[in-house]
Amino acid sequence: MTDTMRAIRYLGPAQDFQLRAVAIPQPAPGQVRVRIAACGMCRTELHLRDGLLDLGARDFTVGHEIAGTIEKLGEGVSPIRLGERVLIYYYEGCGDCRYCRSGDQQLCPQPKSQPGFTTDGGYAEYVVVRAQNCVKVPDAVPLAHIAPMGCAGSTAVHAGKMARIVPGEWVVVHGLGGVGLALMQYAKSAGGRVIAVDLGVEKLALAEKLGADAAIDAATEADIPAKIAAVTGEGADVVFELVGTTETMRRSAAMLRRRGRMVMIGYTSQNFEIHPVELIVRELTVMGSVGSTLQDLHDIVDLVAAGVITPIIDRVIPLESFAEGLEAVEGQATLGRIVLTMA
Ligand SMILES: [Zn+2]
Numbered sequence: 001m002t003d004t005m006r007a008i009r010y011l012g013p014a015q016d017f018q019l020r021a022v023a024i025p026q027p028a029p030g031q032v033r034v035r036i037a038a039c040g041m042c043r044t045e046l047h048l049r050d051g052l053l054d055l056g057a058r059d060f061t062v063g064h065e066i067a068g069t070i071e072k073l074g075e076g077v078s079p080i081r082l083g084e085r086v087l088i089y090y091y092e093g094c095g096d097c098r099y100c101r102s103g104d105q106q107l108c109p110q111p112k113s114q115p116g117f118t119t120d121g122g123y124a125e126y127v128v129v130r131a132q133n134c135v136k137v138p139d140a141v142p143l144a145h146i147a148p149m150g151c152a153g154s155t156a157v158h159a160g161k162m163a164r165i166v167p168g169e170w171v172v173v174h175g176l177g178g179v180g181l182a183l184m185q186y187a188k189s190a191g192g193r194v195i196a197v198d199l200g201v202e203k204l205a206l207a208e209k210l211g212a213d214a215a216i217d218a219a220t221e222a223d224i225p226a227k228i229a230a231v232t233g234e235g236a237d238v239v240f241e242l243v244g245t246t247e248t249m250r251r252s253a254a255m256l257r258r259r260g261r262m263v264m265i266g267y268t269s270q271n272f273e274i275h276p277v278e279l280i281v282r283e284l285t286v287m288g289s290v291g292s293t294l295q296d297l298h299d300i301v302d303l304v305a306a307g308v309i310t311p312i313i314d315r316v317i318p319l320e321s322f323a324e325g326l327e328a329v330e331g332q333a334t335l336g337r338i339v340l341t342m343a
């Protein structure tokens with residue numbers, strides 16, 4: 001084995017990602033080294049490149065939907081974990097703050113590391129992470145299949161829990177990317193009646209195949225809130241906003257019934273604009289949902305293994321085709337996630 005590996009590096013905002021040879025990392029006590037099999041592509045990489053998300057770190061390996069096999073153990077890690085197939089949780093909280101104490105590492109103000117966001121992530125052949133951040137994947141689930149659930153699936157589970165969906169509620173999923181497609185399935189499994197909204201017949205046909213009770217094509221439907229009101233009787237109980245333009249956010253708020261809940265997940269450079277009276281007289285709730293807890297990641301692995309949620313994969317391509325993949329993600333010309341493999 002050589003002592004370097006291939007990795008896609010983020011150098012800073014407004015700079016192109018670079019494929020480089022970097023040192024293969026060694027696990028410290030409590031850590032493991034994972035030989036990466038697959039890593040899903042998320043819009044976060046575009047947000048980093050565009051400077052929309054800047055956590056201050058530079059020159060690290062991107063990619064945070066990481067699946068692979070534990071192949072080297074740091075001191076103190078149980079030998080039983082050697083060879084385990086795993087999906088990686090990408091927050092390593094401080095462990096001491098009020099958020100970490102209650103399991104919300106995604107809110108930790110001083111995380112130790114965030115693979116793919118501030119420290120080395122998964123568009124590489126190996127990654128080193130804390131042992132408890134590695135969630136065991138059952139043998140029947142292929143690693144390239146589960147990889148995108150590391151962010152898309154766990155984010156969907158977390159947002160679904162944040163919304164506290166009650167059986168029978170009308171749930172709009174506004175934007176059918178990787179998170180939206182998983183969220184639709186989660187909302188169905190929670191007893192929600194799901195309305196999918198996006199552009200294009202292909203995505204909406206897929207939504208219906210995945211169990212959507214109604215699918216609305218934003219390319220052809222002139223008044224989407226009116227259409228939602230017609231389907232639901234008054235409006236949606238919950239809207240998940242996954243697009244994040246001024247237009248779609250305004251539209252999401254307009255889809256809600258009185259006392260409806262809007263959950264913000266997707267974002268762009270644009271602002272959410274609403275007059276407070278809209279929130280006040282209809283008693284609307286607007287909340288954000290970011291990433292997931294470690295438990296949410298365990299839950300998504302269980303849900304996929306049980307066949308409750310099916311990961312939707314657009315295509316699987318080699319690491320070297322990263323630029324092609326990023327272009328497709330940017331052009332929104334994908335049906336589900338693109339997954340990079342390291343083979
Ligand atoms: Zn992500």
Ligand SMILES: [Zn+2]
Nearest residue numbers: 094097100108
């Ligand atoms: Zn913390």
